[in-house]
Amino acid sequence: MYLMGVDIGTTGCKAIIFSAEGRVISSVYGEYRLLHRRPEWSELDAEEVWATVVKVVRASVQGAKVEPKAIVALSTSVLGEAFIPIDREGKPLYGSMTTFDARAEVQTARWEENFGAERMFQITGQPLARTIPIYTLQKIQWIKEYEPAVYRKAFKFLCWEDYANMKLCGNPVIDYSVASRTMMFDIRKKQWSREILDTAGLDEALLPEVAPSGKVVGEVTTEAAEVTGLAKGTLVVTGGHDQPCGALGVGLLSSGPVMDATGTVECVAVVQDELTLTDAMRRQGFSVQSYVMPERYLLFGFNPNGGVVLRWFRDNFAQVEREAAKAKGLDVYDILMEEAGKAAPGAMKLFLLPFFEGSGCPNFNRQARGVLLGLTLAQSRGEVIRAFVEGLTFEFRNILEAIGGHGIRVTELRAIGGGAKSRFWLQLKADVTGRKVVAPDVTEAAALGAAILAGVAAKTYTSMENAVKTVYREKAVYTANEATQSIYEKHYGVYKKLHPALNQLFKELENL
């Protein structure tokens, strides 16, 4: 008996077939284009994405060398916020705007002025700010204003989960966690918010039906079976937003362990056993959304400066390492981390404030910029690279402390994403935070989380708890080195002072 998790992301998708024990049987990845018709726009071509999904599912089924019928159920983990206006025949009418599409700034500002960020947070758990023009709600309004013909023709506005469900079984159902990311969902009542839809002048009929995660919504149709290679009748189960799916994939069942997903950006998430929405959370840029477990919630912090900052360094200052990696068949980041590892902890008092993309949680500031502070002739390349990784890690601790500040107990960190491939960085995270850091066995946590949801619905598992017990395993554990930790304790004290001290200068740069 096998389960499939499909993970649809911003630049590519994966279809992974897992055994009931959570082992990867087959994994196939495919990419699609991110389109920028204008600099601040960011769209996916829905038909191109779906064609890629079909292709990777088919290849994964073939690669697994198992009877398609043995794959009993599948669920989908999806990027948040992105949506597709479709007509009555289910045909996409417009590009699918992603999170990074910034066109709805005016619409967002209008909500901030007229509706209020506190009120919005209490309903949706999402931080409303003109500087975060990422949500579905305001983007639909943008279409209404600037593409009225599209709006008039639209039968539904679907997110990627419900779109996938429609394509697979004909039933476009969205789960609470993906619905949470639209800024139209009442996370207490677990239904579309009448108050918000009325304010927006949006008909609820334009939105899909909502359901909890892990619920069977249909079976793979003859038509879908033909193109995907899945067996007709395979259960189609509600999945979730990629972050909560990932959190489930690393075994988060209740508050305590923290998911740290370090990819291009860094996402930090922890389960709320009971819903708590405070204004401090909102001001710090945290969001709270329905979790993929009924009645639980996920507190979610976002730092736009993750691996992308190291990639900037790699692209601009590591030509030699890039060539060496190519010649030796190594990962360039492994070489960079090795260089960083040769420098002493604290990088000779060199600090990086990693705000190349502005700062995220918990000191949201779009004007913030990257800063290297404390340069001396005594430092060399290794210290600079180490300072980059240390700066990213100090900022991670900053998010963790903010989470602690909301009364949430943090027991351990579970690291996934590209950043979890580096033992140096994982040890550094332990040394900087003083926490136990776990690298889970399965790194494709979002797909695994989706597969768990499919398995619970298919009764492969008796419960979420049972599922996690069966599939979640530690691959490696890192604990803080006491001497190093005490150095970082002092350095972090200085790090915390940097942003406040530099705030005025960031304003000066903005006004230049």
Next chain:
Amino acid sequence: MYLMGVDIGTTGCKAIIFSAEGRVISSVYGEYRLLHRRPEWSELDAEEVWATVVKVVRASVQGAKVEPKAIVALSTSVLGEAFIPIDREGKPLYGSMTTFDARAEVQTARWEENFGAERMFQITGQPLARTIPIYTLQKIQWIKEYEPAVYRKAFKFLCWEDYANMKLCGNPVIDYSVASRTMMFDIRKKQWSREILDTAGLDEALLPEVAPSGKVVGEVTTEAAEVTGLAKGTLVVTGGHDQPCGALGVGLLSSGPVMDATGTVECVAVVQDELTLTDAMRRQGFSVQSYVMPERYLLFGFNPNGGVVLRWFRDNFAQVEREAAKAKGLDVYDILMEEAGKAAPGAMKLFLLPFFEGSGCPNFNRQARGVLLGLTLAQSRGEVIRAFVEGLTFEFRNILEAIGGHGIRVTELRAIGGGAKSRFWLQLKADVTGRKVVAPDVTEAAALGAAILAGVAAKTYTSMENAVKTVYREKAVYTANEATQSIYEKHYGVYKKLHPALNQLFKELENL
């Protein structure tokens, strides 16, 4: 008729033979070792240095292919502060401590407490501060305390000019400008300061005779002629400290034009027609010394962060450019400047505060550190390199403005040193300061200045003015591009705010 200028520096020496028109006929350079018996010590081996001087003089005379007799006179330009204790036979008794030898910090602090920095500045024109333990006075005291045997045996403490004169003609005479750098010289009375020597408990007999620059002090002896290849009887003329010699070499006769010497460090100097010593000058770390023209003075500002900051970048982040330079036979800095030139003025709002070695004039701060502020993903390598050069240039303007703040009119900038080789940087200096920037024809300004002094004494020239008119020529002139200048005007406004805003953080780093 020819003139020789000998330039004795910290890491090497040059002997250059000039025609009366100031054309280089022959130029030979030789290096010697800078010794660090302890990390904070920095010494020259006097005999090694002198052997190198003899070698380059000899090679220069041979290379000139002129009758040695036709070289009518020579003068020496020397590094400041460094000295040699000699015995009665003229034999060196100890290493020659250079400017960068920091061992006399306690002795310097004692003067600061007991004698006072203001009083010291009014006598010597030199800024007394424990953070600037560079002067001869306190280093002689260090020898008295820690090497009493050396002190007892010492017949004289000579600086490099008087040592060279002794070796060449038997008469160890020092000029006012080199004497100025000992912190024992009364620049108003133009004699060793009785007040300072009494306070130090130093016998004036231990110091050489003082004389103005450009005065014949003897003739090359038979013995010196034999080893150097110079003709016996060649006039030996007092030269000067390398900075005033350089200033004369770029034609500074009176206040107005500014010498900008950008080597490892950056030195900025301007003539004072009449002596002015204000406490503001002292607090800003300026020094005022006797000039190589009688009755004139030189105001002298020092920024420890010159080319050395670019060298740091080159050594740590320009391996590819280093290899390309080697392969193509180019200067690596030319390649770096070309990359900087491709980025737009202002480097996308990226700023460098270049204090890798602490800051110098006019905001002296040993705790200051280098800072890169304003990093974003949109920038690339070119912007970073450009920000480095722009930061050095903003700091140069900062010194210039401080000079202007002392009521000194600045008419144009005359650039020498390694930094003057880059057309990109010279244009940038014009754009950032809004001043005319001149690259003089002769870049070996200190040796040329010494040769001018030799020529005035030998009556090759009727006066300093006549000499400068004869030998000083512009090679290239740079004027500000209006559009670029207006960008830099705004950016400099932000730059000026960086140091004050970061001061508290520099303290935090120091206390880590």
